[in-house]
Amino acid sequence: MTLDRRTVPTEAPEARTSEAGSATSDRTGRTAESGAAADGHPPARPDGPFPPAAALAATLAALAFAATLYAWLRGGGSIDLPWAPTLGLRLHFRLDALGALYALLATGIGAVVFLYSGRYLRLHLSHQGRPARDERSFYAFMLLFTVSMVGLATAQDLLLLFVFWDLTAIASYFLIGFDRHEAASWSGALMALLVTGITAVLLLVGSVMLFVAYGTFSLPEIIAEARPGPALTVAAALIALAGLAKSAQVPFHFWLPNAMAAPTPVSAYLHSAAMVAAGVLLIGRTYPLLQESELVLDGMLVVGLASMLAGGLIALTRERLKQVLAYSTVAQYGYMVALYGLGGAAGAAGGAFVVAAHALAKSALFMVSGAVTRASGGEERLGRLGGRWRTMPVVAGAGALAAAALAGLPLTAGFFKDELLFKAALEHGPVVTALVAAGPVLTLAYIGRFWGRIFLGSPKEAPTGPRSLATTLVAPIAVLALISLVFGLWTAPLESLAAEAGSVSLGGEPAGLSVAYHLDARATNLIALGVYTLGGLLLATYPRWLPVAQAFALVALRFGPERAYVSSLRQANRLSSALHRFEVRDLRRRVAAVLVPCGVLVTAGFLATPTLGQYEVGPLDGRDAPLAIVLALAAAAALAAMAPRSQLVLVLVLSSAGYSLAAVFALLGAPDVALVAVLVETLFALLFVAVFSLLPGGVLDREQSLSVPPSRRWRDPLIAVVSGLFALAVVWGTLSSPVPRGPRISERLIELAPAAHAQDVVTAILSDFRGLDTLAEATVLLIALAGVGGALSRARSS
Amino acid sequence: MSPSNVLPRAVARFLLLPIGMIAVALFVKGLSSTGDGFAAGTVAALGVALQYVVFGHREAERCLPVRRAPLAAVVGLALGIAIGFAPLLSGDPAFTHLPPAGEKVAKLGTLELATSVAFDAAIFLTVFGMVVGIVRELAWAAEQETEEA
Structure with missing residues (x-):
């Protein structure tokens, strides 16, 4: 077999679907004379044993x-x-x-x-x-x-x-x-x-x-x-x-x-x-x-x-x-x-x-x-x-x-x-x-x-x-x-x-x-x-x-x-590419594509449920002072995250917001959550630094010096404010629990934990009561790993 | 190797064992106290990540058997699925753990010998494998980047 037969015209997915569009019945019977994949193996011989x-x-x-x-x-x-x-x-x-x-x-x-x-x-x-x-x-x-x-x-x-x-x-x-x-x-x-x-x-x-x-x-x-x-x-x-x-x-x-x-x-x-x-x-x-x-x-x-x-x-x-x-x-x-x-x-x-x-x-x-x-x-x-x-x-x-x-x-x-x-x-x-x-x-x-x-x-x-x-x-x-x-x-x-x-x-x-x-x-x-x-x-x-x-x-x-x-x-193809272009082209849109629908859905939920008078502001006394301080720190870190021009500083500021929240959990008496929050925050800081080190330096600087188009000057802050307000509404709503009070699932879980041979309720929930959820999340982890591996190795080979 | 590197290298090497100890402790105490497979896996992976940061991936991989980390994640998930769905074979709902409620659990020190702990171990493997796998991928990608630059 000559070398020209070894060209491998693997169809790109786009080409495939568009071909589906133009295929007419008479073209299908065609036999290829060449252009087959040989992959380094000798081609089949027509004779020989059965x-x-x-x-x-x-x-x-x-x-x-x-x-x-x-x-x-x-x-x-x-x-x-x-x-x-x-x-x-x-x-x-x-x-x-x-x-x-x-x-x-x-x-x-x-x-x-x-x-x-x-x-x-x-x-x-x-x-x-x-x-x-x-x-x-x-x-x-x-x-x-x-x-x-x-x-x-x-x-x-x-x-x-x-x-x-x-x-x-x-x-x-x-x-x-x-x-x-x-x-x-x-x-x-x-x-x-x-x-x-x-x-x-x-x-x-x-x-x-x-x-x-x-x-x-x-x-x-x-x-x-x-x-x-x-x-x-x-x-x-x-x-x-x-x-x-x-x-x-x-x-x-x-x-x-x-x-x-x-x-x-x-x-x-x-x-x-x-x-x-x-x-x-x-x-x-x-x-x-x-x-x-x-x-x-x-x-x-x-x-x-x-x-x-x-x-x-x-x-x-x-x-x-x-x-x-x-x-x-x-x-x-x-x-x-x-x-x-x-x-x-x-x-x-x-x-x-x-x-x-x-x-x-x-x-x-x-x-x-x-x-x-x-x-x-x-x-x-x-x-x-x-x-x-x-x-x-x-x-x-x-x-x-x-x-x-x-x-x-x-x-x-x-x-x-x-x-x-x-x-x-x-x-x-x-x-x-x-x-x-x-x-x-x-x-x-x-x-x-x-x-x-x-x-x-x-x-x-x-x-x-x-x-x-x-x-x-x-x-x-x-x-x-x-x-x-x-x-x-x-x-x-x-x-x-x-x-x-x-x-x-x-x-x-x-x-x-x-x-x-x-x-x-x-x-x-x-x-x-x-x-x-x-x-x-x-x-x-x-x-x-x-x-x-x-x-x-x-x-x-x-x-x-x-x-x-x-x-x-x-049409389906066109719609899909349009959505893809809209969502994936830049990171801002991608974030907005998650936040804005979330906000819309939450609004719809709020409009559908009568919540008037259910929102309450609890009393604040001296014992809450540490909590208030830590929360204020977290808020300050979140605000500060808008300013830095160095990637390293940005990572540190974001992490400090995370650590402050971990401290909040610790103060509220949730040691398991606090532990995981600290660990995950550390890990994220490390991974962020690693990822940023892959980016060319001075990206943030260049981004700052670019002139922002007028449409985006208002759009991005608006999206940020709106999604922040919705997050606030959800958290506030949950904390003042507008749902009628009744037997809580959490109390039942605490009751049941000894039956699962556990003194630690969180572990019992993760490995026993909601084991299926844990397994599903573990599957997501593995898929994420495969995704990261795929993306990086593709970047490597190109 | 510059002299300024000596201290971090020594500290990173010395810390490896205690970090592993903490991970094991978090896992073993899982049912009785704060900590579980997820936290233990993250701590262990952070220990490995520290070696990567300080020594670079070549040397880190020379002294740590982490090349097969993604495999650990796959094994962990398979183990988790097996433990979670094995009760179906005997007609029980999924995630029916043994020994059943009310019966005594055999203990090995603090470690309870129950299937829920084995499931926790599967989560440990998955988390550890995934984090180390991503750290590895990033480390190798970073090397590629510096070579091209």
Whole structure:
């Protein structure tokens, strides 16, 4: 590797956020030819033995798959451990049919994708000149993702669900941003995190609403007690929104095309079978609550149909392989959301069936796109590919199977996914049926275009990649495609699993699901035939339709929700920098930024509480003379602190104010506080001297000689006087204690101290009664130390 | 080394032991009298800071094992968290100290053998580690400054 590859363009944070603003979906598929971080390690080699990390991850996932399958065949099971009993939280997992379906998908497809990643990632890293050890974090986060997905699939407690929900988002952030030197990766990762993370808060809000209404976070208990009403509708709608955003449904869909900056195995896993599936899983899991409200169901139907049509139309126009697949995912998850929106047994069981059928096909297709791109030296534009069936016949064949499954052709599991959709739609009249049928028509057209432009025709450019692909890049595709075929012929396993999953979603009601080929003129078969005809026609004539679709795509991208995201991110950024500039630019403003809001809040507090007549001035007699003298000293020192021009004198004057106050505490009979005050004052004096010694000499002198702008001449003293007055008001108010007199906490603490084996109340408070506060403050100390270390070492290195 | 330095150096060296004694005393007497882990940690750290001021950081670090001070702070915090939250394992609220109220405390001289004292020790470590850590950082930064000037 030459030296120029070792330039490390680490993105500055500002650059990252502003990039998030300007990223459009077509830029994300870019592959870097150079500019990767090498960090002194040799770049990865594309050949060599199979990476052990990938083998380990694949084995673990396969074992988890086997264990899940075994447990499920043995009748499932559940784990129920206390988590936070006082809050009624439990670590409650149950392997029911719905959980088993998603857990099997996550572990099974995970194992296949890990196998695929082994060789793919080495090629990817060597292409970017990055060292092979970069792959470690990849597998760690992929496994974290698998674990959180299994947890999410089996969790029976809403808060537990939320925790795993966010864990998947965190893992996805690091996986999408794996190419950390590329702006598109950063912005895509941030976008996925923000869109799914902010909407996750809706899930939390919905869960808390349910907790308030039913007194528990446990889903089975809530479902057993749920009664329809406006509160349930709102909570269900919020939860459904979180699910829709995670499943990349309109109008939240834009994060998915941008997440295509991730390496292809990540997309083959997260963006076909796992991350996006989590949204539908949530909908399936909380379906008994969602279906209590017609409004929520209708909303889901509309969103599902919109995603189906918009995703299909845009997929038809995309040029980059992964972009086609990303919009296809948006459209396909539209199927599932629409099915759940249509409701009933057909909808709930159908939704579960479609998830599995789609995941198999789409994961295989993503891996096809990765294999083709790798074999073509990084080329991923449809227009530059073509005729690839000659050089990679197995990939072409497996890809054809997967594409057929996605398009819903007979003999594949995908056929039934369309049939179930038609069957559910037919119950809702011709308009819904026609709209629903438009989805598969578009699917047939875009996936036919996708496959045909890659594998048919004549090669536009001679392939520059490796002559033959490694077996581990081809076999996973073939495996998934064959499974798709097997489930299209032997329908029983998927049928029964989906039916039982549907029954879980319906709250225990049996969900009949009959999946079989019928060679007769029933409505669903006729619709399917019509879809094939129209889809074939569209595929044959699509160049004519393309301008229409392109105009739609252009409008959708230019004025769609992504624009709102980008502009709100920019505004937030601008606001943050404005605040930062205002507060941090000089020390005076920073102090004022603390004091002025304090003063305002205290005033508000005083105005809200009746304090008239509560302020009293106590009697002053001869015994108070020492106290008065020391206080006067402290006041004099505070006044004197305004004058000195030498830093050392300033430190001494400030310290003497502090020591005087320590003496006040001693006189008032608080030896512990006095001791700490003296010690801290000494320490501060020392540290101040040390810090001032770092400053150039004569700063105070120069400051004095500068002409003060008129605005500041009045502003600074005003802030000082106002904040001083507020401090006085607070102290005076506390000392004359305007609150009604009653049993004091301090008396109780003194009573309790012997029980804590202490004669010294302060120590008992610090280490026992308020130990948690002490611990929090100790944490602050450590953070301060890290901050000082960071600031000084940065100053040192610059 | 100028002759005017001799007196401060001797005093600083001589004071190290008494300062340490005072710190230990403040800690040991924690539950029965004025003083606790925080005060003890600050006193001990002031003793170390005195060595830095008088001898400079190189020589101070040659005779005192303070290079790992930030680690002490981290260990202290970890210890504090462990002691504070360990009762959760047996189902008690956090910061339930042992032995429970009403039972006799085993004593080692003035030092009570109770978990609240161990927590105090954790605070001692955190405070000591933090102050010495900051003093170190400043000392090294000051050296950098003088080298550049």
